[in-house]
Amino acid sequence: MDGTGGNPGRGEEAAAPETGAAPEESVHGESLDRPLPEGVRHRVVALAAEAFGGLTPAELPAVLRPYARFTPSRRAKFAATALATALEGDPSFRQRVGARLRESEPELCEALDAGTPPPAVDPLDVAAAAYLLRPAGWAKLVAAAGEEAQRVSAERAGEETQRELRQLKAELDEVRTQSRTEAVRVRTELEAARKEAESLQRKLRSAASDVKRAEAALRKVEAELDETRAAAAAEKASADGEARRLRARLAEAEQAVEASRRAAREGRSTEDMRLRLLLDTVLDAASGLRRELALPPRDTLGARPADTVDAVTPGTISPKDIARRALSEDDPALLDQLLALPQSHLVVDGYNVTKTGYPALPLEKQRLRLLGGLAVLAAQSGAEVTCVFDGADLDAPVLLAPPRGVRVLFSKAGETADELIRRLVRAEPPGRPIVVVSSDREVADGVARAGARPVASTLLLKRLARV
Template structure:
């Protein structure tokens, strides 16, 4: 703030100036737009927290030069500190009053002798600053003395520790010397033993060479006997094969007769000619009715590309597929109908190649109309029923299989994979099936 007239020879002390500007900023925000001084109208629009900080210089200048604005702020001070303003008006400064508040109130209200009051507050603030600086200096000296004493103690403790370490090092050095002497003695003894063993080995080689000649002669004799035994065995096998061929022909004729008789008996009794699978017993709904929910190597890691090929090579394996989990990973940009059709096309080729039992399960939660799905031959398509999700139907299919049957469940859903693994099935990531279908 520039130096004030009317008795002030120096600018206000910084704490007093900040207090005065803050009071004026608060009053500025409460004034009607017409009462705001033109130079401060832009500042009056600021956020209250920014008004005093960003508009400090213009507000201070306006207080110094605009008596009416200063008197508006003084009215706010009088309303807030009536006792203090009354004492200053009478020319008395309360003994316990804050010098900053006294100087701010005197500057704004301008009672008789206000300049002396501001200077007296300045002197009080300077004395307080000098006393605080002296107290801080004493605290620094005390703290440095304490740090010096602590460092001396630490140095003494470090010296004692180093002495103990030196003593321990000397003891260890003496022990190492003793061990080195013992090691040298053991090395000399080992050298002597090595020489003795080398001599014994040479003698053993000589004996082995002599024994080898006799062994080779015995080996030739045994080989001749083995050749004779193999000839006799081959002759026996030939005779056994000729005998078995007659028996095999008889058994084959008998099995053909039994098979023809069984087929005729099924036709006579109108028995079903297809053997149902365990998965056929699981309750589900087909895609032909509305309001449906679904449709019809152990050492390898779950993401190993060879895992699916190894599983498909197992006899009587049942491949259960989490339909939408696979299609959304591979054909997520297509409609659900196109996703199902594309998956069915790929699975038709897979079944034709491998002849495995395949069941595809779709979630029917969003279906409210008949679903047209053309399932290839050998592919069972199931929708989960109302109130059931596809994951639960997959677990029912796994539980329906007899213990010991090979079951592979294709799904990248971690919860499904972990649950079917606990039930004895092998989970397979969807990406492996998509890669296998692409390869086909």
């Protein structure tokens, strides 16, 4: 077979002479009185795993055939128990492994056969080879090798222990030295830290005292600052009040001066305007009379006007005839005659007229309707037309574009339209024809005393109805 080293035709019976050991019965004549030492067992399993690859599957025990393709290291790892069992219980397999060992270690095997194992060889290798080859006295060799291996292992372990102990002692000494050094350093640092802490505590107490003094000083300064601010605020308030009073007095003085100047200017311009307007009225009236009467120059007159005046003969003209020729107070023609006078001025009490003629309309539409009629009347008559409305009846400022030829005025706050009308009449020069349209009896009496001609609102409404 392949495992016998070049004798494939030989069977298990021919294996005994190659071992150089006793026949089968001599092998059974010796045995171990105790289990195989662990180190010897590992070395036997390693040798069997190495020789495993040189055997055919037929030469292997059935339990080892699944590991035929494993590497020696994997066989020693995974098939250790199976290999040990096969070597112990299968002499043929053990002899084949021994034959492989003879091929690889011939000197060691010859020395074992001679009963003189070499002293320089590892006792574990000697014991493993004796276990596989089973020479005479192999059990003693295995036991002695196991004891030697244990002794060597114990010595090695003792030496390792001593070495580790010496190392640990050295490390302990070093640690103790470092500990002492560290303790000295720590004590030194602790003493320095204690001194520094005491110094810091003294500084802290000093700083706390300084802070308290600073806080007290700050509170004192804040109190003084508050007092100063209060005094400054009082002085500022007093100064502001005095400044306001002075500004008010200055504004009053400036207003008084401006009012004086304006009054002087307005007084002069108003008087000039009144005189000019009165003069124009007189001249227009005289010119109109001269045209109407077609009077010749005064030098051509043969007699005085008084000479041409006939006295009324009693019984010729009666007062009823004179009354029939006068116009009625509600005749619209009366208003036309009044407006035909030279430089006539028509002043209209706006809401008195609208609330008499069309009170159901909103105020805005009332104003628009009246102003539209007054614009036509101004264009037809050529008279100056002023329409006055009460400003107290306005909910908001009026955006009103007065029609051409009509002046529109609203009374100021706290003033009625009646008072504004009376001021307008007083502003006109005495002798100018002024017609005031209002059904208010108080207004009519007041303007009549001022020289104006009052007419009723119905008269203006009838005249506007003809427009």
